[in-house]
Each structure stands twice: as C-alpha cells, then as structure tokens.
Amino acid sequence: MANQAIVEAECKDCPIRHNAVCARCEREELDKLEEIKYYRNYEAGQTVCWAGDEMGFVASVIRGAATLSQTLEDGRTQMVGLLLPSDFIGRPGRVVSPYDIIAVSDITLCCFRRKPFEQIMHETPHISERLLDMTLDELDAAREWMLILGRKTAREKIASLLTIIARREAAMGLTAASGPLMVELPLTREAMADYLGLTLETVSRQISALKREGTIILEGKRRVRVPDMHRLMMETGDDVDGGVIA
Amino acid sequence: MANQAIVEAECKDCPIRHNAVCARCEREELDKLEEIKYYRNYEAGQTVCWAGDEMGFVASVIRGAATLSQTLEDGRTQMVGLLLPSDFIGRPGRVVSPYDIIAVSDITLCCFRRKPFEQIMHETPHISERLLDMTLDELDAAREWMLILGRKTAREKIASLLTIIARREAAMGLTAASGPLMVELPLTREAMADYLGLTLETVSRQISALKREGTIILEGKRRVRVPDMHRLMMETGDDVDGGVIA
C-alpha cells in the first residue's frame, strides 16, 4: 500500500524524482546520490529534530507532511515552514537546526549525510542550481505568508490557508482539475493556528463561520469540500482577478 | 562626500565588494561583471519598481535602504524585505517583480541587465553559490520575521526591530563595538508599522512607552540611544541567554 513506510527504493521510481533537489540530475549524477542515500520513517507526532540539535543529515520529504517551527521561551510557537513531498530539509553548511522539525503525519525522508552531500553538491551544478531555485520559491512563499501574518484578518487567514493547501494539492496532481474541490487538511486546528498566528479557538470559530455561510462544507474534521473556489478566494483579501498570478 | 549619488566606480573600490553577490569572485570573474554593470541612483521616496512591472535588471544595493512590500487591494501593506547595502534585488529567471520596491533613503544600485547576468551566473559557480548562501540567509531572516509577525506583542515587535537594526548596523561596522549603543533608524514610523504589521499609532505609542521607561533614549525622531542593550533584548520576548545565537 502506498501509504506505508518505505525502506528501500530506487531513484528512478521515486515519486518526487522530478520535483526534489535531484530533479535536474543526469543519470550518473543520480547514481552518486543513490549511493549515499538512505530512508528514514517517522510517525505522526514524532520530532525529527529539536531547535538547537545537531542534524547529521539533509533530506527530501518523500511522503507525508512535516512542520518547521520556532518557539518563544513562554511557549508561544509559530510555524515557519510546511514541508510536503519534494521539499528539502536542512541547510548545506549548517550543522545545527534553528527550528523544531515535527512530523504531522507519517512521513518518509530521503536522507543524505551532510558531508558527502555537500561534496557532491559542490561538484554538481545541477543540484546547487535546483536548490537555489527551490530556496527562491520558499522565500516567495515565506513573503506571501508574512503578508498573511501581518495584515490579514482571522477570516482571511483561514481562507488563505485553505487556498494555499488546495493549490499545493492541485500542483501535486492529487485532485480532480475542476468542479467542486476537495481539500484534505494535513493539519490539526492547533497546527493551523500555529501556521496563521491565531489561537485554535479562533481557527475553529472562523471555520465554523465559513461553514455556516456555505463557503465550505466539512466532511469530517479534516476534509473540506469547496463548492465554489472563486467564492473562497474572495474571502482571502487578495486581488482575485487583476494582478499577476505568479 | 560619501553620501552622494555614485555614477561611476571600480569594483575593487566597492564598499560591498566582499559582502554582495560578487563577494567570492576571482579577478577575471569580477572583470566580466564590471563590463556589464552600471549604476542607478534613486532619491528617498522614489519607486524603483511596482509589483507587476517588468524589471530588466537585477542589482546590488550599494548605498541606502530600500523596501520590498506587498499590498492588498484595499491598501493594507506589509513590508516583506528590508534591503540594505550588499543585499540583492531581483530574481534570476524572473521578469516581473511581485513586490513594490521603494527607496526609503537615497540609494545607489549596482545594476546588471538580466540576460547577461544570467549568462555569467551560469558560467560562474562563485556567483550562484554566493547567491544561494545569501538567499538562505534571507529565508532565515524571513522566518524570524514570521515569528515576530505571528506571535509577538506590539511592544516585543518594536524591541525586536530595534535589535535587528542594531545588529545589522553593527555587522556593517558602523558602530562602536560596545558601550551605550546608537541606532540610526532608516525608516519612518509608518514604514516601521508596515514592517511589523502594526499601525503607525501603535508604533508611536510603544516607542514612547520604551522611552518613558528609560529603555531607549530618543535623540531626534530617527536616532535612538540604547543605554543597555541587554535590557532592550529582554523586551523582545526571545530567549536572550540560553538557546543558540545562530
């Protein structure tokens, strides 16, 4: 079954082969990575790494969802990254993770010990170029996120999150292209709150409000039906029609 | 005088030679860049580029401060980048800027037309490696910023901003290393509000409060004396002593 832990697999069969940091690698470049890679599985809720811990490896997410987050001394936490399949974990050249990394569903990582990876990266422009592109995309996403955190209302934040998740699921080809859309939330209400800089109560209230008004339909707690995507996007506060959809 | 518009200069005399995207370039690599570079000056308040505009060049900030920001249709705006000397503007491979870029003081940019720059970058790992490093640093900064936007109180936000600016000025070697610190704010109250996701009134009130309590001393509106940096850092909500200062 596809959702089981993966222990061994070949790169050519990898589901993220053409999206991950290795996307642009040629045959023999891939062979070098294949030689040093190994898989790790974590269960939902497990911590991959605490902020301040040494991390001996970098990795690509193959399956499941993980979060990057930061915590203030008094316990307030802010999610700063949502890692889905093909996303990269770790920073070449840095030993200590400044973020907590937590599996929010069962996940599989394709890991590379840091040193050999850095060596290969140095010899392989296809990898560092791809990593630059991915990092620039992350930076754009972080900046969109900053707009959400700094300037949007609770309601707009929820609508934005639903839209973002729908977009990412669509990009991975998991959803029917059109028609009433289904969004599968990989996050608990609390995790959504940490994503959006809200409390879980406010998240719950706003979801209830959107449901009451018919903008979304809940099917269970974690599955959302969107009868009219355009209507949901109207609630995000963004410019829906005009502007450039980069 | 050092603060005048710059029209012509050689790379070897450039104040950001060892911090910008060209930092790791060898002699002849630098020559190639020198050949295609040109300077542009903008006055405080001028717009370098509106979101959605085509930008024919990428650039390094040599002098002054500029902001990257995003605006919602109803006018709410969030700053998503504060560009100081040595910071890079633009994204290789992208034609249209998704952000407004605005000079907040008089600035000088070292510009490269996009196409030739991309060409040189492709042939010059020293440039793309440096750009990757800078982008990863930006991403870390964006994530720290997300924590500020999502979880900190108005008071903590102000203290954090002062600390960040002090840190950046110190890194550029503009300040005496220790003793009562001077911080030169490159931003108006409104720009600080856009940085922090606050209103300008709240910024003003919190600055007044910190002044009233003696944590900071204003010398004019834009110059802040910090008698005890540690005390200011206590107000940021961050873990001051423990934790890893990355």
Next chain:
DNA sequence: CGCCCGGTTGACTATGGTCAATACGTGTGG
C-alpha cells in the same frame, strides 16, 4: 507666514485572546 509632512497623544471600539464547559470519535479494558 502658513502649509505640509511626520509624529504624538487621547477617546473609543472591534477583533481576537483567555478561560471554561461541552461535544465528538476512537481505542482500551472490564
């Protein structure tokens, strides 16, 4: 001189946070 811009301060309000009770669903054990 008077205007304009940036900044400060005050009074009032609204949004979202806090604390607490309750509901729901699933797995465990009697």
Next chain:
DNA sequence: CCACACGTATTGACCATAGTCAACCGGGCG
C-alpha cells in the same frame, strides 16, 4: 458489548490588545 478515557474540536462569556478616528504638535520649505 458497553463504559470510560483521551485527544481533538466546538462553543460561549468575558476581556485585553491593538485599531480607528481625530485633534494637535513641531520643523522645514515655499
């Protein structure tokens, strides 16, 4: 099979923080 407990989610009552609207200050420039 049902009872219970635990984790997750919902809802309500109340409150605090920051936003809104408005008046006012002060310096620089035409």
